[in-house]
Amino acid sequence: MHASLIAATAALGGLLFGYDTGVISGALLFLRDAFHLSSFMQGVVTSVALAAAALGAAVAGDVADRFGRRPVILVTALIFVAGSLVCAFAGSLPVLIVGRLLVGLAIGVSSMLAPLYLAETAPAESRGALVSLNQLMITTGIVVSYLVGYAFSAQGQWRWMLGLGALPGVILAGGMLALPESPRWLAGHGHIADARRALKALRGSYERATEVEAELAQLEQDLKREAKAEAKQHVSIWDPSSRMPLIVGVGLAAFQQVTGINTVIYFAPTIFQAAGLSSASASILATAGIGVVNVAMTLVAIRLIDRVGRRKLLLVGLGGMAASLCVLAAAFLFQSGSSVLGWLTAASLTAYVGFFAVGLGPVFWLLISEIFPQAVRGRGMSLATTANWGCNLVVALSFLAMVDALGRPVTFFVYAALTAAAFVFTQRLVPETKGRSLEDIQTVWDKDRDVLPPKPGHAA
Numbered sequence: 001m002h003a004s005l006i007a008a009t010a011a012l013g014g015l016l017f018g019y020d021t022g023v024i025s026g027a028l029l030f031l032r033d034a035f036h037l038s039s040f041m042q043g044v045v046t047s048v049a050l051a052a053a054a055l056g057a058a059v060a061g062d063v064a065d066r067f068g069r070r071p072v073i074l075v076t077a078l079i080f081v082a083g084s085l086v087c088a089f090a091g092s093l094p095v096l097i098v099g100r101l102l103v104g105l106a107i108g109v110s111s112m113l114a115p116l117y118l119a120e121t122a123p124a125e126s127r128g129a130l131v132s133l134n135q136l137m138i139t140t141g142i143v144v145s146y147l148v149g150y151a152f153s154a155q156g157q158w159r160w161m162l163g164l165g166a167l168p169g170v171i172l173a174g175g176m177l178a179l180p181e182s183p184r185w186l187a188g189h190g191h192i193a194d195a196r197r198a199l200k201a202l203r204g205s206y207e208r209a210t211e212v213e214a215e216l217a218q219l220e221q222d223l224k225r226e227a228k229a230e231a232k233q234h235v236s237i238w239d240p241s242s243r244m245p246l247i248v249g250v251g252l253a254a255f256q257q258v259t260g261i262n263t264v265i266y267f268a269p270t271i272f273q274a275a276g277l278s279s280a281s282a283s284i285l286a287t288a289g290i291g292v293v294n295v296a297m298t299l300v301a302i303r304l305i306d307r308v309g310r311r312k313l314l315l316v317g318l319g320g321m322a323a324s325l326c327v328l329a330a331a332f333l334f335q336s337g338s339s340v341l342g343w344l345t346a347a348s349l350t351a352y353v354g355f356f357a358v359g360l361g362p363v364f365w366l367l368i369s370e371i372f373p374q375a376v377r378g379r380g381m382s383l384a385t386t387a388n389w390g391c392n393l394v395v396a397l398s399f400l401a402m403v404d405a406l407g408r409p410v411t412f413f414v415y416a417a418l419t420a421a422a423f424v425f426t427q428r429l430v431p432e433t434k435g436r437s438l439e440d441i442q443t444v445w446d447k448d449r450d451v452l453p454p455k456p457g458h459a460a
Helices: 002-034 039-067 069-088 093-121 124-153 158-163 166-178 183-188 192-203 206-232 240-258 261-274 280-304 310-333 340-358 360-368 374-406 408-429 438-446
Strands: none
Touching: 002 039, 002 069, 002 093, 002 124, 002 158, 002 166, 002 261, 002 280, 039 069, 039 093, 039 374, 069 093, 069 158, 069 166, 093 124, 093 183, 124 158, 124 280, 183 192, 183 206, 192 206, 240 261, 240 360, 240 374, 240 408, 261 340, 261 374, 280 340, 280 360, 310 340, 310 360, 310 408, 340 360, 360 374, 374 408
16 A cells, blocks of 8 residues: 555656656647747747756755655645746736746656655565656646646646646645655655655554564664765766766756757647647647657567667667758748648657657666766765756757748758767767676776776677
8 A cells, every 4th residue: 555655656757757747748839829938938938847847856866865855745736836827827928937946846756756755665575666657647747637638728828737736736645744754864864764654554554563673783783884885985977987987967867858859749749730730639640649649658678678778779779860850841841731730740750759759768767877886976966956957958949040030941951960979978978887796887987998898608
């Protein structure tokens, strides 16, 4: 029962994140008329939440370390509710932007703390599945937002689209009230008795008292060892041993965004309308189909990532993304006004999202948790995550302006060229980490080598 409650809470955190990421795409079709938005201001309305998310992600760790994971997630859910309602009742553009800022701040915090809370509270044997569920629910939240957008598009009810985001926020807040604080945080702050009670609540109880005591003892031992290591280690993220992991991590973070994925997530209905799907409802429904593909291919990636390997999935995914973007650009270049363009656009966008979901989408987040040496892992992941949010912001803010200045064919050819660059970057610099321990990876990076040698018994 308790494990399923944790999973449900994780799903709601991911659903909240995914819903807001996707809902703006449908609402934007009506916001641009309601508030007379130029292409630039459409980008501002979309990207202001991303700027706030970057801020939220930057402060989430320190705030949660000070006040605890549970209360910060609870407050974050309430901020999301408030932001959604402000957006829904906005009567002017400044009020709408304030609402988007609040929502962005909340998703930035939740994007870091939901997986962290799961990792610290889940049993070791189910930790991987629960964290993967969080990632899966992000894509599910995007699909839900598209379906909600379709349901309210006939009457142009953008207020309901944005306002319904408050519902998962309310349920997330209720779920966190039922869950205890992270035992790891409690033990790390000297609250051993509270940590014991939290573990008993999470593990289902007093019949597993012996197991709980063993887990608590192991937790205390781990915390002492980490404290000693931190006291001895003053390793800089800029040290030679960290140089290549930093290049790979930040490089993949940038490429995940500048190859254009969020132009599809945020602006797919706008793209479909330009391709000949005249009604908002048809455009949003076509976008929902893309969202379903995103979920399905994420499931495929989860099944393949430990079998095929990270590097191979990246290369296959990037190659498919580049080809799909070229087809999309060509479709706009040679458009003849027929319905063929709409179908070709839908097919190429669907293929593009599918290849992203099986490669660069999930693999990036896994790799940055593996490639950094232990002494700088937190700082390395923080820099990579900040770069990811920053590039997300730039792409969202610049897409419609690029279309106005360069035209759709050139814009998508630019994204195709950047994807080709990501393919070369991966081929030359990104290591294969499948089947390697974190210590093994760290040993190789300490030698300042840019590509890991093949694992014994495996082909290069």
